[in-house]
Amino acid sequence: MKIVVAIKQAPSRDSQLKVNASGSWIDDADLAWEINEPDAYALEAGLQLKEKLTGEVVVLCAGPERAGQTIREALAKGADRAIHIETEKYGPADPLVLARMMARALEAEKPDLVLTGLQSDDLGYGQTGVILAEVMGLPHATIIMNIEPSGGGIKVKRELEDGWFQHVEMPLPALLTIQSGATKLRYATLMGIKKAKTREVRRVAAAELGGAGEASIRLERIYTPEKTKQSQIFDGPAKEAAAKLVEKLRFEARAI
Amino acid sequence: MSGVLAVLEQRDGVLHKSALEALAAAQQVGAELGGKVFAAVLGSGVDAVAQTVAGYKLEKVHAIDHELLKQYTPDGYTAALKALIEAHRPEYVLFPHTYQVRDFAPKLATALNRVLVSDLIAHRVENGALVLVRQLFQGKFNADVRFAGEPPYFASIQAGAFRADKLEVGSAPVEKTVPELKADQVRTRPLELFRESQRAVDLGAAQIIVSVGRGIKEAENIAVVRKLAEALGAELAASRPICDNGWLPMERQVGSSGQTVAPKLYVAVGISGAIQHLVGMKGSKTIVAINKDPEAPIFEVADYGIVGDLFEVVPALVEALKK
Numbered sequence: 036m037k038i039v040v041a042i043k044q045a046p047s048r049d050s051q052l053k054v055n056a057s058g059s060w061i062d063d064a065d066l067a068w069e070i071n072e073p074d075a076y077a078l079e080a081g082l083q084l085k086e087k088l089t090g091e092v093v094v095l096c097a098g099p100e101r102a103g104q105t106i107r108e109a110l111a112k113g114a115d116r117a118i119h120i121e122t123e124k125y126g127p128a129d130p131l132v133l134a135r136m137m138a139r140a141l142e143a144e145k146p147d148l149v150l151t152g153l154q155s156d157d158l159g160y161g162q163t164g165v166i167l168a169e170v171m172g173l174p175h176a177t178i179i180m181n182i183e184p185s186g187g188g189i190k191v192k193r194e195l196e197d198g199w200f201q202h203v204e205m206p207l208p209a210l211l212t213i214q215s216g217a218t219k220l221r222y223a224t225l226m227g228i229k230k231a232k233t234r235e236v237r238r239v240a241a242a243e244l245g246g247a248g249e250a251s252i253r254l255e256r257i258y259t260p261e262k263t264k265q266s267q268i269f270d271g272p273a274k275e276a277a278a279k280l281v282e283k284l285r286f287e288a289r290a291i
Numbered sequence: 292m293s294g295v296l297a298v299l300e301q302r303d304g305v306l307h308k309s310a311l312e313a314l315a316a317a318q319q320v321g322a323e324l325g326g327k328v329f330a331a332v333l334g335s336g337v338d339a340v341a342q343t344v345a346g347y348k349l350e351k352v353h354a355i356d357h358e359l360l361k362q363y364t365p366d367g368y369t370a371a372l373k374a375l376i377e378a379h380r381p382e383y384v385l386f387p388h389t390y391q392v393r394d395f396a397p398k399l400a401t402a403l404n405r406v407l408v409s410d411l412i413a414h415r416v417e418n419g420a421l422v423l424v425r426q427l428f429q430g431k432f433n434a435d436v437r438f439a440g441e442p443p444y445f446a447s448i449q450a451g452a453f454r455a456d457k458l459e460v461g462s463a464p465v466e467k468t469v470p471e472l473k474a475d476q477v478r479t480r481p482l483e484l485f486r487e488s489q490r491a492v493d494l495g496a497a498q499i500i501v502s503v504g505r506g507i508k509e510a511e512n513i514a515v516v517r518k519l520a521e522a523l524g525a526e527l528a529a530s531r532p533i534c535d536n537g538w539l540p541m542e543r544q545v546g547s548s549g550q551t552v553a554p555k556l557y558v559a560v561g562i563s564g565a566i567q568h569l570v571g572m573k574g575s576k577t578i579v580a581i582n583k584d585p586e587a588p589i590f591e592v593a594d595y596g597i598v599g600d601l602f603e604v605v606p607a608l609v610e611a612l613k614k
């Protein structure tokens with residue numbers, strides 16, 4: 036089975052993020068980066084399927100040069116090769132423009148299965164996978180917890196609201212967006228890290244894939260939300276803050 | 292303006308709890324932009340639910356009825372709604388931001404060469420155009436987003452962003468349509484729904500809840516917050532990653548895919564406050580947040596907060612409670 040896993044690089048989870056001076060995006064000069072969390076689970080699902088069924092895992096990543104590090108980490112975990120769509124800085128903020136570039140980059144690949152994380156930790160549209168499925172003409176399912184081969188196709192477990200789940204059967208090729216946390220993530224082995232260095236990374240400039248394209252939504256400004264609730268925040272030494280909080284809870288909120 | 296269409300989710304004749312909020316949004320946007328408001332319900336045998344929707348102030352309710360829409364599939368819903376939108380050309384199409392909408396609305400928008408603005412929390416009108424507000428970075432920041440190019444414009448609305456109790460009632464005609472759908476257009480086969488975890492713990496009944504998130508770092512450290520729960524006589528709960536890791540059982544998860552709670556006191560320890568967590572606890576009477584990041588979105592819903600390292604703050608709280 037040929038499995039493409041689309042991954043994105045995002046600021047690492049414990050980053051203290053700040054909006055940049057012009058309010059157009061975050062200040063991304065001194066950030067640490069890592070694989071977008073749900074994408075790590077998409078990669079894991081792809082690697083597990085490959086181990087079960089044999090085949091190949093191809094990583095697809097759009098991003099600037101720094102995304103090369105995240106691609107190498109995916110190769111070190113066991114992906115066979117990678118396609119890096121090289122964008123300037125953050126790449127397009129319009130998910131349809133991006134998905135069209137991704138579809139073009141995959142034209143020669145003819146994957147049996149395309150996996151993506153269910154949403155990104157930065158823009159958080161939760162759409163790129165679904166859009167890519169439509170652009171590629173593939174059936175899809177979202178918020179997937181488990182994938183099993185079934186007949187000539189697959190049977191997947193979808194998460195629904197309020198603790199419900201549903202199995203869905205579908206033919207291949209198909210696209211799935213993967214939920215975080217359904218399995219344990221593997222670590223790269225020393226051997227894997229060594230091997231990764233010899234694995235192919237095909238670099239394609241975004242411009243070769245149609246570049247920016249015409250956006251249908253525009254991100255105008257980003258900012259810290261205004262507080263809607265009057266909250267009392269205590270900082271300073273833990274002991275003092277704790278004492279103040281307990282007093283408030285006892286005598287003001289009367290919650291304890 | 293050629294109108295606002297609200298697409299309302301229903302299952303077995305029951306409207307989704309967020310559907311009427313999307314309808315309220317459509318009424319509001321329609322009033323502000325001077326457009327007519329329409330609603331659509333999809334399924335098989337939707338007459339009764341269409342009649343319910345017809346009790347609000349609307350131009351018309353589209354009841355889209357087909358055997359192949361009995362069970363939700365992204366292919367079936369997309370084909371049926373694409374046909375409706377092409378026939379009636381609404382300027383805005385609004386959805387509640389449900390799991391089902393996440394599943395098909397981006398596909399529908401793509402099929403019409405547009406992009407959905409997902410999960411919006413607010414809006415305003417500037418020079419006759421909508422500016423939409425949505426969250427970035429799991430709620431740390433907001434962004435103003437505008438549509439570019441030609442309509443239709445698609446947006447989905449976060450639960451709680453609009454109030455269903457502000458809906459204007461009325462009496463609207465129902466127009467039934469049977470879309471042209473063929474079985475081979477629907478490529479996925481949905482099987483029956485099922486539930487997994489038996490809920491032995493009813494967090495809904497707890498007066499005080501201490502809830503722990505990924506700031507706790509390791510399973511062994513759960514003991515730190517357990518002591519606080521004991522000192523407060525509280526139930527212990529958690530954010531999703533803690534339950535995914537098996538550090539606490541699934542039945543103690545709070546949020547959109549866990550339990551919804553509204554205790555007298557909710558203490559969130561090392562929880563960032565992603566929307567999927569907030570929807571499960573923001574109805575709590577008093578909310579306390581302990582987090583080392585002053586920008587963490589949990590502070591936006593907190594009544595009281597301590598910015599600091601939980602490994603110092605929590606033991607200090609346990610001590611202070613003894614006094």
Ligand SMILES: Cc1cc2nc3c(=O)[nH]c(=O)nc-3n(C[C@H](O)[C@H](O)[C@H](O)COP(=O)(O)OP(=O)(O)OC[C@H]3O[C@@H](n4cnc5c(N)ncnc54)[C@H](O)[C@@H]3O)c2cc1C
Nearest residue numbers: 504505506530531546547548549561562563567583584601
């Ligand atoms: C479809 C879907 C359904 C979901 N359902 C749920 C759900 O039901 N419930 C749920 O909770 N989530 C749910 N999620 C996941 C949700 O989006 C978040 O990923 C999750 O809530 C984050 O958990 P967290 O706050 O514990 O972790 P993080 O977001 O990683 O936050 C950890 C926090 O700990 C703080 N911290 C770190 N170290 C310390 C320290 N030493 N002292 C103090 N603070 C510290 C950090 O500043 C940070 O704010 C769902 C997601 C999706 C997509």
